[in-house]
Structures are given as C-alpha cells and as structure tokens.
Amino acid sequence: MKNTAIISPSKAPARLNVKKKQHFRKTWRLHLMLLPAVLAALVFKYAPMPGIMMAFENFKPWLGITGSEWVGWDNFRLIFTMHGSVQVIWNTLIISVLKIIFGLAVPVTFALLLNEIRHMGLKRSIQTFVYLPHFMSWVILGGILLDVLSLEGIVNRLFTALHLEPVMFLGDASWFRTTVIVSDLWKEFGFSAIVFLAALSGINPELYEASEIDGAGRWKQTVYITLPSLLPIMVVVFTLSLGNMLNANFDQIYNLINPLVLEKGDIIDTFVFRNFQDGQYSLAAAVGLFKSAVGFVLISAGYYCAYKWTNYRVF
Amino acid sequence: MYYKNPSYKAFYYSNVTVLLLVSLLCILPMLHIFAVSLSGKSAAEANLVTFFPIGFNLESYAKTFENDNFIRAIQISVLRTVIGTALAMTVTVLAAFPLSRSSIDFKPRNLYVWFFLIIMIFDAGLIPHYLLNQKIGLVGSFWVYILPHLLNVWNIILMMNFFRALPKELDEAAIMDGASSFRILTSIYLPISMPAIATLSLFAMVGQWNNWFDGMLYMRSPDQWPLATLLQTIVVALDLSKTGINFEDLEMLSNRSVKAAQIFIAMLPILAVYPFLQRFFVKGIVLGSVKE
Structure with missing residues (x-):
C-alpha cells in the first residue's frame, strides 16, 4: 500500500495490470479447480433461467420460448382466479409453517433430553436409531406408511386392541395434514438435532461449575445457561428455514397423496407437476416462478436476519 | 452434584x-x-405379523430377484450411485478448496461466492429445467442421472468450512516447501478431511440411490428406470400399467409380502453403509458448520 502512493498517476494502471497478471500466475490452479463447478452451474442452473419467460407467454413446445405468444401477466391472473388455487397456496402454507415450528421445537427438546444422558454407549445407540429415517426416501417411507397406516395396518390393529376407533390416516381429509406433519417430524427430528447437540457440547463447562457453587439445580442451569447458549443457533436454523415457507416437500406429499385427500393435501409443487403433465406448461411455469420469487425474498431476508442477529454467514 | x-x-x-x-x-x-x-x-x-416373521420363508425375495425388470433397475441404481457420487465429490472438493482461501490470497474468491450464492437462492423451476435437459439431449439418456447433480452448493459450503477449520500452519509449511495448490489439496487436505468427505459421500450416495423423480420425469421407457422409480410406481402409485411388466408377474408383485421385500431391498444399501459412515458424519457436520 505504501508503494502506490509514490507511483505517478500515469503509471499506476500499467503497474496494476502487472500485479493482476502476477496474481493470476500464482492462482490459475485455483481457477482451474473451480472450472467444473462453474461449468455445471452455468449449464444446469443459469442456462434454464431465461426459460422463466414462458410464464409470461402462451408457451407451445413446438414454437419455443422465442416464438410463443406473449401474454404478459395473464397466467398469473389465471392462477389466482382459478378454481382451487388459493386453497393450494393455503394448504402449502399450513403444512410448511407447522413443519417449520415443530421442526425447530422438537429437535431442540430432543437434544436437551439426550444431552442429559451420561452413559455414552446408550447415547450413541439412541442417536444411531433416530438418525436412520432421515436417510430413507419418501418412496420407501411412503411404501411403509401406506402399509403401516392402512385400515388393516399395524397401527390400527393397536388402536382396536386399545378399544379406539380405527383411523384412515391417509384417506381421511381431516387427518391427512396431521399425518403428513407428524411423519415428516418422525423422519427428520433426530437428524435436525445434530446441530443443537453440537452446540450443547460446545458450552463452556466452567459455567455449570460456577452456577453449581451458587446453588443452581439442573433446571435452573438449563434455563439460565443451556437455553441462552442455544439461542443463536436456534435463530439461525429458524431464519434459514423461513425460505421453505412455500416448500411443503414435494417428495413426501406426492408419495402420500390420493384423490380422497386432494383438497386438503394438494400443495404448490404437486399442483405444478400435475399441470406440467397435462401440458399446461405456461401455467405451471408461472406458479413455479411465483414460488421461486417468494422463496428468493424469504431466503434473502432469512440470510440477512441471521447475519444481523447472530453474525452467521453462509460463505 | x-x-x-x-x-x-x-x-x-x-x-x-x-x-x-x-x-x-x-x-x-x-x-x-x-x-x-x-x-x-x-x-x-391376514395381518397377523408384528415384529417377528410368521411362517418364515425367503420366497418374496426369490420372486423379486427372478424378475428381470428388478434386476435391471437395481443395476441402473448401482451404476448411477457409484458414478454420480464419485463425480459429484470430485467437483465438490475441487470447488471447496479455492473458496476456502482468503480473498487476499485468492482475490476473485468473493466473485465466485456470489456466483454460487445466486443459484442457491433462486431456482428456475421444474419446467425450464426439463426443457433445458431436453434441448441438450439428456432426456432418455443415463447421464441425466449424473450431470444435473454434479453441483451441490450446500455440500461445497460444508466442505469449504471444514477446510477453513484446518490449521493454517499446514499450508504455510507446504508453500515453503514449494508445493502447488493441487499438491496441497491432494497430499495435505484430502487425507485429513476424511470425516467430511465420508459425510458428504454418504449424503451424495443416499441422494442418488433414493432419487426416483428424475427417472419418472426424464425416461420414456421403464427399462431405464432406477429401482426407486420402479418401486414408486409399483408400491406407492400402484400404477402397474406403466411398468411394462407382464400380467402374471404383476399379480405376483402386488402380493403384500413381496412388496415388503421390495421396500426392504431398496433400504438395504443404506442400512449397509450407514453404520460405517455414521461415526464420521456427526464430526463432519459439526466441523463443517463451525466458523472461526
């Protein structure tokens, strides 16, 4: 930095170029390492972006994006006036918001309870079991749930044994959302607890020792030491999950839904996919764009808040 | 106490x-x-079974493995899992290393960060993706299972954070000895990053093995489906007409215990790798998510 002050203004740009070249000579290998990822991003992530324009067109596959008729906001107007579309957005919001709330509360509680266990072998075995469902796809779990939750399934057999009314978990519209939310929670709570368990093991033990001398019991320690130490990571997880507000999980719903519960269970993504299959490209793309745009705002806001409040940075 | x-x-x-x-x-x-x-x-x-088999036999598995459609689907799944994981991990590790340098050592770093951040927060959506893959000839090709999954920005971030948490002295010493960036990555970073690599490989493997949607979306013929897609059609969607399996076999395949056997076969590879990689992934995730 000192040198730049002495250089006369006319020579400065030339000197900068030389510097740039020197820097590149030192770092070209790093550029080369990034090349595959950059190419993959350009081809598979950036190249489809102009295709978004079809949301403003009456898209016909044989005319292409440039040849199809331009209709402006018509598709979007159609979405919001179409029969059932508001219900679809509403379904998506209910399912995803409840998933976000329980998806934070349950893993935190589980992590706190698991943290109390001092027997390491026991702790590890519990962890092995509860992480497992996370790695199974919704096709596998859908197959299992269809069997286990059917009217003759093992859960309803247990209900009958307890003299309870059998429940059509997946075929009764009033039960479908509950089933979706609980089964998602069952699949993910263990795995989501990992970050909280990590944060718990990072708390300075001296805090607990000092509080013990002051006469604090385990409950007081949890309220005044453990929870405040978990708060930053909870804020990060919560704000980042807001980006999923319009993502109620296509894989899960698509594999569990059936015509009986379509009205209560249809979400944006299944709606897009059905319209796509019916050849309603523009309409489906418009719904997709609406979702991406809202997602973009929510994710950016989430990242910004997480950064503001807890200094969290993605990169 | x-x-x-x-x-x-x-x-x-x-x-x-x-x-x-x-x-x-x-x-x-x-x-x-x-x-x-x-x-x-x-x-x-008759729904008599709880957690122990009644009338133990392996017939359901034998029937499933006699079916050519299943064997072919399993082959495709294995192939896409092996190739897809190996290539995706290569791309991830190669991209994570330069991004783990500071922006003083590698000035364009932040430019690259923005380049990847944008695709993380904005997605073109299903149909533009489909049309692109159609245009570049991936529809109906095996490579549609591999190429679109090469880049996973989240995995790059986890890997990058893991690299950043490694002691700086390691690369200072290597640079003194005249090692190039490639040399530092392959001889120093890779051997000590095994927890993170095992974790991300597990994620990539599971993602590939479980992916059913791209088979259904991009493949015209059920012969090209991976196991997950075949399972989705037989067990979940119950849409047997699409699978191209002949009628006698279909009746056999819709039997409850045979369906259960198919579900279990699809779980098996995950159950087999999971215990070995589990001890890594807690460590891998934790170190990957901690910032200095």
Missing part, C-alpha cells in the same frame, strides 16, 4: 425410558416391514 439429587434421579430414569421408546419408534416400522417380507403369504395377507 445435581445428579445425586433424588428428584433428578427420578427425572433421569424416566428420561432414559422416554428416549429409548422414541428411538424404538424410529425403527419399528422398518422392522415390521422386514418381518412381513419374511412371512408366509397367508399370514401377511
């Missing part, structure tokens, strides 16, 4: 009981399916 307190002791033992029940709840459904798959046809159809 607080844990000598009798009321805490009462809490402790009820807590252990609750957690044990919860963890049992996580595997019982799978255990049930496994028991059904090993049970005789009549016991399975």
Whole structure:
C-alpha cells in the first residue's frame, strides 16, 4: 500500500495490470479447480433461467420460448382466479409453517433430553436409531406408511386392541395434514438435532461449575445457561428455514397423496407437476416462478436476519 | 452434584425410558416391514405379523430377484450411485478448496461466492429445467442421472468450512516447501478431511440411490428406470400399467409380502453403509458448520 502512493498517476494502471497478471500466475490452479463447478452451474442452473419467460407467454413446445405468444401477466391472473388455487397456496402454507415450528421445537427438546444422558454407549445407540429415517426416501417411507397406516395396518390393529376407533390416516381429509406433519417430524427430528447437540457440547463447562457453587439445580442451569447458549443457533436454523415457507416437500406429499385427500393435501409443487403433465406448461411455469420469487425474498431476508442477529454467514 | 439429587434421579430414569421408546419408534416400522417380507403369504395377507416373521420363508425375495425388470433397475441404481457420487465429490472438493482461501490470497474468491450464492437462492423451476435437459439431449439418456447433480452448493459450503477449520500452519509449511495448490489439496487436505468427505459421500450416495423423480420425469421407457422409480410406481402409485411388466408377474408383485421385500431391498444399501459412515458424519457436520 505504501508503494502506490509514490507511483505517478500515469503509471499506476500499467503497474496494476502487472500485479493482476502476477496474481493470476500464482492462482490459475485455483481457477482451474473451480472450472467444473462453474461449468455445471452455468449449464444446469443459469442456462434454464431465461426459460422463466414462458410464464409470461402462451408457451407451445413446438414454437419455443422465442416464438410463443406473449401474454404478459395473464397466467398469473389465471392462477389466482382459478378454481382451487388459493386453497393450494393455503394448504402449502399450513403444512410448511407447522413443519417449520415443530421442526425447530422438537429437535431442540430432543437434544436437551439426550444431552442429559451420561452413559455414552446408550447415547450413541439412541442417536444411531433416530438418525436412520432421515436417510430413507419418501418412496420407501411412503411404501411403509401406506402399509403401516392402512385400515388393516399395524397401527390400527393397536388402536382396536386399545378399544379406539380405527383411523384412515391417509384417506381421511381431516387427518391427512396431521399425518403428513407428524411423519415428516418422525423422519427428520433426530437428524435436525445434530446441530443443537453440537452446540450443547460446545458450552463452556466452567459455567455449570460456577452456577453449581451458587446453588443452581439442573433446571435452573438449563434455563439460565443451556437455553441462552442455544439461542443463536436456534435463530439461525429458524431464519434459514423461513425460505421453505412455500416448500411443503414435494417428495413426501406426492408419495402420500390420493384423490380422497386432494383438497386438503394438494400443495404448490404437486399442483405444478400435475399441470406440467397435462401440458399446461405456461401455467405451471408461472406458479413455479411465483414460488421461486417468494422463496428468493424469504431466503434473502432469512440470510440477512441471521447475519444481523447472530453474525452467521453462509460463505 | 445435581445428579445425586433424588428428584433428578427420578427425572433421569424416566428420561432414559422416554428416549429409548422414541428411538424404538424410529425403527419399528422398518422392522415390521422386514418381518412381513419374511412371512408366509397367508399370514401377511391376514395381518397377523408384528415384529417377528410368521411362517418364515425367503420366497418374496426369490420372486423379486427372478424378475428381470428388478434386476435391471437395481443395476441402473448401482451404476448411477457409484458414478454420480464419485463425480459429484470430485467437483465438490475441487470447488471447496479455492473458496476456502482468503480473498487476499485468492482475490476473485468473493466473485465466485456470489456466483454460487445466486443459484442457491433462486431456482428456475421444474419446467425450464426439463426443457433445458431436453434441448441438450439428456432426456432418455443415463447421464441425466449424473450431470444435473454434479453441483451441490450446500455440500461445497460444508466442505469449504471444514477446510477453513484446518490449521493454517499446514499450508504455510507446504508453500515453503514449494508445493502447488493441487499438491496441497491432494497430499495435505484430502487425507485429513476424511470425516467430511465420508459425510458428504454418504449424503451424495443416499441422494442418488433414493432419487426416483428424475427417472419418472426424464425416461420414456421403464427399462431405464432406477429401482426407486420402479418401486414408486409399483408400491406407492400402484400404477402397474406403466411398468411394462407382464400380467402374471404383476399379480405376483402386488402380493403384500413381496412388496415388503421390495421396500426392504431398496433400504438395504443404506442400512449397509450407514453404520460405517455414521461415526464420521456427526464430526463432519459439526466441523463443517463451525466458523472461526
């Protein structure tokens, strides 16, 4: 930095170029390492972006994006006036918001309870079991749930044994959302607890020792030491999950839904996919764009808040 | 000490009981399916099986493996999992290393960060993706299972954070000895990053093995489907007309214990790798998510 002050203004740009070249000579290998990822991003992530324009067109596959008729906001107007579309957005919001709330509360509680266990072998075995469902796809779990939750399934057999009314978990519209939310929670709570368990093991033990001398019991320690130490990571997880507000999980719903519960269970993504299959490209793309745009705002806001409040940075 | 307190002791033992029940709840459904798959046809159809097979036999597995469609689907799944994981991990590690340098050592770093951040927060959506893959000739090709999954920005971030947490002295010493960036990555970073690499490989493998949607979306013929897509059509969607399996086999395949066997076969590779990689992934995730 000192040198730049002495250089006369006319020579400065030339000197900068030389510097740039020197820097590149030192770092070209790093550029080369990034090349595959950059190419993959350009081809598979950036190249489809102009295709978004079809949301403003009456898209016909044989005319292409440039040849199809331009209709402006018509598709979007159609979405919001179409029969059932508001219900679809509403379904998506209910399912995803409840998933976000329980998806934070349950893993935190589980992590706190698991943290109390001092027997390491026991702790590890519990962890092995509860992480497992996370790695199974919704096709596998859908197959299992269809069997286990059917009217003759093992859960309803247990209900009958307890003299309870059998429940059509997946075929009764009033039960479908509950089933979706609980089964998602069952699949993910263990795995989501990992970050909280990590944060718990990072708390300075001296805090607990000092509080013990002051006469604090385990409950007081949890309220005044453990929870405040978990708060930053909870804020990060919560704000980042807001980006999923319009993502109620296509894989899960698509594999569990059936015509009986379509009205209560249809979400944006299944709606897009059905319209796509019916050849309603523009309409489906418009719904997709609406979702991406809202997602973009929510994710950016989430990242910004997480950064503001807890200094969290993605990169 | 607080844990000598009798009321805490009462809490402790009820807590252990609750957690044990919860963890049992996580595997019982799978255990049930496994028991059904090993049970005789009549016991399975009459819903008598709980967690132990009744009328033990391996017929359901034998029937499944006799079916050519299944064998072909399993081959495709194995192939896409092996190739897809290897290539995606290469791309991830190669991209994470330069991004883990500081923006002083590697000035364009932040430019690249923005380049990847944008695709993380904005997605073109299903149909533009489909049309692109159609245009570049991936529809109906095996490579549609591999190429679009090469880049995963989240995995790059996890890997990058893991690299950043490694002691700086390591690369200073290597640079002194005249090692190039490639040399530092392959001889120093890779050997000590095994927890993170094992974790991300597990994620990539599971993602590939479980992916059913791209088979359904991009493949015209069921012969090109991976196991997950075939399973989705037979077990979940119950749309047997699409699979191209002949009628006699279909009747056999819709039997409850045979379906259970197919579900279990699809779970098996994950159950096989998971215990070996599990001890890595807690460490891998934790280190990957911690910032200095």
